[in-house]
Amino acid sequence: MQTESLQDKKMAVQESIDINGSEAVLKALIAENVDIIFGYPGGAIMPIYDALYDYNDKLEHILVRHEQGGIHAGQGYARSSGKVGVVFATSGPGATNLVTGLADAMIDSTPLVCITGQVFAHLLGTDAFQETDVINITTPVTKWNYQITDANEIPSILAKAFYIAKSGRPGPVLIDIAKNAQIQKFSYTGYTYCNHIRSYRPKPNIRNEYIVAAAEMINKSERPFVIFGQGVILGEAELEFKAFIEKGGLPAAWTILGLSALETAHPLNVGMLGMHGNYGPNVLTNECDVLIAVGMRFDDRVTGRLDRYAKQAKVIHLDIDPSEIDKNIKADIPVWGDCKETLPMITALLDLKQRDSWTAKFQECNEKEIEAVIHDEMHPTSEHMTMGEVIDQLNEITKGNAIIVTDVGQHQMVACRYAKFNQSKSNITSGGLGTMGFALPAAIGAKYGAPDRTVVAIIGDGGIQMTIQELGTIMQNNVNVKILILNNRFLGMVRQWQQLFNDKRYSFVNIESPDYVAVAKGYRIEGNSISRREDLKKSLTMMLEHDGAYLLEVFVGKENNVFPMVPQGCGVSEIRLK
Amino acid sequence: MKQEFTITIYTENQVGLLNRIAIIFSRRKINIESLNTSPSEVEGIHRFTIVIDELEEVVRKVVRQIEKQVDVLKAYFNTNDEIIWQELALYKVPTDTIAEKAKVERLLRAYGARAVVIRKDYTIFETTGQREETDTLLNVLGPFGLIEFVRSARVAIIKDSKGFYEKLKEFEQSKPTTRIDSINRSRIEEETIDL
Numbered sequence A: 001m002q003t004e005s006l007q008d009k010k011m012a013v014q015e016s017i018d019i020n021g022s023e024a025v026l027k028a029l030i031a032e033n034v035d036i037i038f039g040y041p042g043g044a045i046m047p048i049y050d051a052l053y054d055y056n057d058k059l060e061h062i063l064v065r066h067e068q069g070g071i072h073a074g075q076g077y078a079r080s081s082g083k084v085g086v087v088f089a090t091s092g093p094g095a096t097n098l099v100t101g102l103a104d105a106m107i108d109s110t111p112l113v114c115i116t117g118q119v120f121a122h123l124l125g126t127d128a129f130q131e132t133d134v135i136n137i138t139t140p141v142t143k144w145n146y147q148i149t150d151a152n153e154i155p156s157i158l159a160k161a162f163y164i165a166k167s168g169r170p171g172p173v174l175i176d177i178a179k180n181a182q183i184q185k186f187s188y189t190g191y192t193y194c195n196h197i198r199s200y201r202p203k204p205n206i207r208n209e210y211i212v213a214a215a216e217m218i219n220k221s222e223r224p225f226v227i228f229g230q231g232v233i234l235g236e237a238e239l240e241f242k243a244f245i246e247k248g249g250l251p252a253a254w255t256i257l258g259l260s261a262l263e264t265a266h267p268l269n270v271g272m273l274g275m276h277g278n279y280g281p282n283v284l285t286n287e288c289d290v291l292i293a294v295g296m297r298f299d300d301r302v303t304g305r306l307d308r309y310a311k312q313a314k315v316i317h318l319d320i321d322p323s324e325i326d327k328n329i330k331a332d333i334p335v336w337g338d339c340k341e342t343l344p345m346i347t348a349l350l351d352l353k354q355r356d357s358w359t360a361k362f363q364e365c366n367e368k369e370i371e372a373v374i375h376d377e378m379h380p381t382s383e384h385m386t387m388g389e390v391i392d393q394l395n396e397i398t399k400g401n402a403i404i405v406t407d408v409g410q411h412q413m414v415a416c417r418y419a420k421f422n423q424s425k426s427n428i429t430s431g432g433l434g435t436m437g438f439a440l441p442a443a444i445g446a447k448y449g450a451p452d453r454t455v456v457a458i459i460g461d462g463g464i465q466m467t468i469q470e471l472g473t474i475m476q477n478n479v480n481v482k483i484l485i486l487n488n489r490f491l492g493m494v495r496q497w498q499q500l501f502n503d504k505r506y507s508f509v510n511i512e513s514p515d516y517v518a519v520a521k522g523y524r525i526e527g528n529s530i531s532r533r534e535d536l537k538k539s540l541t542m543m544l545e546h547d548g549a550y551l552l553e554v555f556v557g558k559e560n561n562v563f564p565m566v567p568q569g570c571g572v573s574e575i576r577l578k
Numbered sequence B: 001m002k003q004e005f006t007i008t009i010y011t012e013n014q015v016g017l018l019n020r021i022a023i024i025f026s027r028r029k030i031n032i033e034s035l036n037t038s039p040s041e042v043e044g045i046h047r048f049t050i051v052i053d054e055l056e057e058v059v060r061k062v063v064r065q066i067e068k069q070v071d072v073l074k075a076y077f078n079t080n081d082e083i084i085w086q087e088l089a090l091y092k093v094p095t096d097t098i099a100e101k102a103k104v105e106r107l108l109r110a111y112g113a114r115a116v117v118i119r120k121d122y123t124i125f126e127t128t129g130q131r132e133e134t135d136t137l138l139n140v141l142g143p144f145g146l147i148e149f150v151r152s153a154r155v156a157i158i159k160d161s162k163g164f165y166e167k168l169k170e171f172e173q174s175k176p177t178t179r180i181d182s183i184n185r186s187r188i189e190e191e192t193i194d195l
Helices: A002-014 A021-031 A043-055 A067-081 A099-107 A134-141 A151-166 A179-183 A208-220 A238-248 A279-285 A339-349 A356-378 A387-398 A410-418 A439-449 A468-477 A492-501 A516-522 A533-545 B017-027 B056-068 B095-101 B104-111 B131-144 B165-172
Strands: A017-020 A036-039 A060-063 A085-089 A112-118 A144-148 A172-178 A185-188 A224-228 A252-254 A269-272 A290-294 A314-319 A333-336 A403-406 A427-429 A455-460 A481-487 A526-530 A550-555 B003-012 B032-039 B045-054 B072-079 B083-094 B114-118 B122-129 B148-151 B155-158
Touching: A017 A021, A021 A043, A021 A151, A021 A179, A021 A185, A036 A067, A036 A439, A043 A085, A043 A112, A043 A179, A060 A468, A067 A085, A067 A099, A067 A112, A067 A427, A067 A439, A067 A468, A099 A112, A099 A134, A099 A172, A112 A151, A112 A179, A134 A144, A134 A172, A134 B017, A144 A151, A151 A172, A151 A179, A151 A185, A172 A179, A208 A290, A208 A314, A208 A333, A208 A339, A224 A238, A224 A279, A238 A339, A269 A279, A269 A356, A279 A356, A314 A339, A356 A387, A387 A410, A387 A455, A387 A481, A387 A533, A403 A410, A403 A439, A410 A427, A410 A455, A410 A481, A410 A492, A427 A439, A439 A455, A439 A468, A439 A481, A468 A516, A481 A516, A481 A533, A516 A526, A516 A550, A526 A533, A533 A550, B003 B017, B003 B056, B003 B155, B017 B032, B017 B045, B017 B056, B045 B056, B056 B072, B072 B155, B072 B165, B083 B095, B083 B131, B095 B104, B095 B122, B095 B131, B104 B114, B104 B122, B104 B131, B122 B131
Parallel strands: A036 A060, A036 A085, A085 A112, A112 A172, A144 A172, A224 A252, A224 A290, A252 A269, A290 A314, A314 A333, A403 A427, A403 A455, A455 A481, A481 A550, A526 A550
Antiparallel strands: A017 A185, B003 B045, B003 B072, B032 B045, B083 B122, B083 B148, B083 B155, B114 B122
């Protein structure tokens, strides 16, 4: 692939060839080292699909069952591989079906390039068949978007699209290509990579005075606390991050998108932040003297009530996106820049320290949480299984080596709380947008992004029914993903809130499920359903050892709740253990 | 306390960018009081002038969101005392009443206005100035059977600005060297500290 793009480059000085816009799109993808596209054809993108017919050997295309499935697959691919996910969809409904995934990728900073077909340029604005104003619909949910009506623009715009999607704080880019541009012949002079746009500054300049100030503040601190997010993973700064916390003896807690950047077993990994996070990280946020935020954005699910959040602490905020600094929490020291560069600069100035009495406080809190919550979750006295014990059993078998893809709701919180990870890019979930239906298609993409790894999609009985059609994609392409449905016969998280805050008025949270094993069978996917504890280990092992996709439904207690919990409108130290 | 801020944005000339900028305000339910787009001192670079009534903290965050847009080169925000600003207003009045009841010459002089068109049936005055000035003339002309009134968006020049040529040169280098505002968060985000 690399040679082809070099040839293309060479050609730039020598000659040009006449190709059509569609072929130029595919040449661009090859030059950008794209190996897989998730998509769905339709009228307005047919010329591109026609060109794809001849590029079958160079570009793999996965036919999904719904464009939303396509874009979530693209997201899963991007998250497990660290590369840009590529998605094709047609105009009109094809494009509007991408919107949820774009919003999800936007808020979770996932690099995507989505290419949508559009009606002929002369039909724009005429309410033509399958015409939608895709650019305006997607403007708030894309990092950048652009409509191409002339094939000559295709190489340079796609180069720009890939550069914007993956640089700085990554995000989704949508390129809408009118059908006339797809069929238009033009003289192609090769593909030139984009590495600079004058109006776009992906990385702010690093200011040395803040690096020095941050290091001094940490050195003087008695109770420093690090909270980290996906910035560490997106910046591929896992090693730099570890060196930083190890030298400073800094306890570190993660947001759910930061999960897996630091291995679970690391002695300084003190757990999860936020609404259903661990007790220690939440309570001690309000006891630390310096709070060091790395590549995270102080989401309200992390901070709880802002006026009761870390008021006693000085805040150091490292982020590549300047608009995140001071957005929710005022930073005393703003460290703008890519944390892969800023972390080592700070580490170099840190005193080598161990802070045993401070880190012991996290341990004390953890013991309290084990006693009040975790013990019962892992060793329930009830005959019904808990989600926690299922995850725990899964850990034992996978040894923390699997990629865990979760959907949204109780099972997601439980999986994030209890799943163990040994390596980065292993936790894939819809964090910011909270998109139910994310996990199944994202797991498909995650498997293509990391084909050698085991991918387990953990999904509730609500979320699975939102994108269950993607079982068809799994069937057709033999995608080896393991689907673990935690079925509590409720929309569990909403039910939990209704129980705790709406006097158990269970309004429309009773959800019936089909016979999932039969559904899977219909898609020629092996499956099993269990409700007894004694079948758990055996069934999980069977699922993981099965050669190919497998669906395991586990019935869990109907009215189990996720604790601890910081109720909405409360401060993090008001976290409830029951 | 909410006050008037003028936001000046230098952008590429790109279809759809107006919407991309406008939704940053509408998403936060901020009303745009006035919006002007025009060429700038640099060829090919567009300049937006937007007026909103907001808290400084809100304006700062909004400006950062604007600056984050790929096609935006730079955004500034200023209070009224940091800028020179003008608006243009047109007033259409019946010529006969004006001729009868008021001395046109005197009106023009008093309010710095000029007649753009004088026809038998109507006269159009034009004046430029700040809100109070254009409003005053509006009040004066009201009783004379004002037929139409229109006022343009605000255009503004930042007193301390050295223009955009230098900044653009910096941006055009393949290694961008722009700086974010300093720790004391000075309003015009031009930096004084050199590393």
